Amino acid sequence: xxxxxxxxxxxxxxxxxxxxxxxxxxxxxxxxxxxxxxxxxxxxxxxxxxxxxxxxxxxxxxxxxxxxxxxxxxxxxxxxxxxxxxxxxxxxxxxxxxxxxxxxxxxxxxxxxxxxxxxxxxxxxxxxxxxxxxxxxxxxxxxxxxxxxxxxxxxxxxxxxxxxxxxxxxxxxxxxxxxxxxxxxxxxxxxxxxxxxxxxxxxxxxxxxxxxxxxxxxxxxxxxxxxxxxxxxxxxxxxxxxxxxxxxxxxxxxxxxxxxxxxxxxxxxxxxxxxxxxxxxxxxx
Ligand code: ATR
Numbered sequence: 507x508x509x510x511x512x513x514x515x516x517x518x519x520x521x522x523x524x525x526x527x528x529x530x531x532x533x534x535x536x537x538x539x540x541x542x543x544x545x546x547x548x549x550x551x552x553x554x555x556x557x558x559x560x561x562x563x564x565x566x567x568x569x570x571x572x573x574x575x576x577x578x579x580x581x582x583x584x585x586x587x588x589x590x591x592x593x594x595x596x597x598x599x600x601x602x603x604x605x606x607x608x609x610x611x612x613x614x615x616x617x618x619x620x621x622x623x624x625x626x627x628x629x630x631x632x633x634x635x636x637x638x639x640x641x642x643x644x645x646x647x648x649x650x651x652x653x654x655x656x657x658x659x660x661x662x663x664x665x666x667x668x669x670x671x672x673x674x675x676x677x678x679x680x681x682x683x684x685x686x687x688x689x690x691x692x693x694x695x696x697x698x699x700x701x702x703x704x705x706x707x708x709x710x711x712x713x714x715x716x717x718x719x720x721x722x723x724x725x726x727x728x729x730x731x732x733x734x735x736x737x738x739x740x741x742x743x744x745x746x747x748x749x750x751x752x753x754x755x756x757x758x759x760x761x762x763x764x765x766x767x768x769x770x771x772x773x774x775x776x777x778x779x780x781x782x783x784x785x786x787x788x789x790x791x
Contacts, residue, residue, distance in 0.1 A: 513542040514564060515768045518549040518557060519571035527569050529786045530761045534773040542769050549574065555581055562604035566768040569761075570596050575640055582608035589613075591677040592647040594640060596760070599767040612644035615760025617652060618775075619728075619751055620699075626726045626749035628698050632656035636690065636716065637703035638663075638670040641730050645701050650678045658693050660685040662704075694721040702729045702739055713738035718746055729753055733787060754783065 517527040523546060531544035547568075549557045554574050558581050561568060570578045575594040579585055582595060586609035589595050595608035620627045629652040635642050638661035649657050659682055661667035671684045685693045694700065700721065706714035708731050716739060718727070727743035732753035740750045758775045766772045 513540075513566045513769055514544070515542070515567050515569075515764070516545045516547045516565060517569040517571060518547050518554075518574060520548060520550050520573060522546045522548045522571065524790075525571060526757060526783055526786060527571075527761060529783055530758060530779065531765055533779050533782050534765055534771075535769070538769075538771045538773065540769050540771065551577075554578065558598070558606060561598065561606065562600045565600065567597065567599040567764065569764055570598065572640070579608060582606045584608070586610065588647060588651070591674075592643045593673065593677070594643055596644075597764040597767070599764070609763070610644060610647070611760040611763045612641070612756070613647045613651065614763055615756040615758075616645055616648040616730075618759035619753075619755035620648075620652075620726075622755055623726055623728075623749055623751050626724075627751075628726075629653055630655050631698035632658065632696055633699040633701065634658040634660065634685070634690070634693050634697045635701050635703060636660055636714065638666045639703065639705075642670065642703040643674065645703050645730070646674050646682065647678070650680055654699075656683065658683045658685050658697065660687055660690040660693065662687050691717050691720050694718065694725075696722070697725060698722060699726045699728065702731065702737070705731075707731050707737035707739050709733045718742055718748070721746070721748065724748070726751065730756060732757055735784065735787070754780065758783065 517525050525546050528546050535542050575596050578595045583605040584607045589610035592610050597609050597611045599607045601607050633654050635645050671682050675682045702714050726749050728751040729737045729740050730753045731737050735752055743750045762773050
């Protein structure tokens with residue numbers, strides 16, 4: 507029998523060096539004693555097609571991060587229906603014969619992360635999504651998938667809000683409620699979940715401007731940001747006795763389906779993994 511081939515996977519992005527995916531997949535490869543590797547590869551915006559064409563030669567698949575998630579969708583041989591609806595692919599698996607299959611594990615990652623809040627996440631109750639960029643697509647897809655009855659979206663730039671609202675309403679066959687930026691705080695009184703998908707609150711950026719005074723008692727506050735682990739929004743939510751969910755759990759959970767597809771083991775998101783990634787984030791400061 508020929509020796510077992512080492513399976514390789516990677517994350518591609520531009521820039522990519524900040525990615526924590528090599529730490530997560532490296533942890534699992536070691537934990538499960540698998541013969542495999544996972545690396546970060548910098549792929550410039552005009553190099554995506556060439557890279558993906560060559561992917562089957564070297565890799566079992568890859569993760570895709572900014573700015574490639576939307577363009578990648580058009581370069582797949584086959585796309586998971588949910589990823590197509592969300593308009594973004596963040597994970598690719600090379601099928602036997604070299605065909606590229608694209609899916610979106612951000613959706614799964616966000617859902618699993620909210621589930622970690624237990625009863626504080628009331629799936630079907632109204633939610634407000636702040637931001638209309640790439641990240642909000644996966645969040646809306648996850649909320650629709652969970653059966654959320656009323657989804658409000660707000661965004662600083664009205665044109666972007668309108669475009670995303672139209673696209674996602676048509677894709678998912680639901681009516682999303684668009685909320686003007688100046689009315690966002692009024693919407694807080696009617697929702698049981700608020701999600702920040704903007705870059706505001708990230709290290710080096712100002713805090714998200716969202717006064718939580720009107721937020722319903724007991725409403726869950728989620729942030730996709732994980733640097734810092736506790737954003738100003740989450741800190742304020744805690745101060746006001748709201749349950750919260752940070753962004754790190756989504757990062758960890760989104761990694762699992764890719765790992766399983768490439769290396770054949772369903773990995774566990776455990777406390778030790780969380781600690782390893784938290785330490786790595788602290789080291790990078
Ligand atoms: P991603 O793909 O990570 O979502 P993005 O597509 O650049 O990144 O989207 C960034 C989001 O953060 C957008 O909703 C953006 O709002 P605009 O459409 O108005 O740009 C939001 N954002 C960025 N800076 C912001 C700010 N200062 N105040 C409010 N929202 C901001």
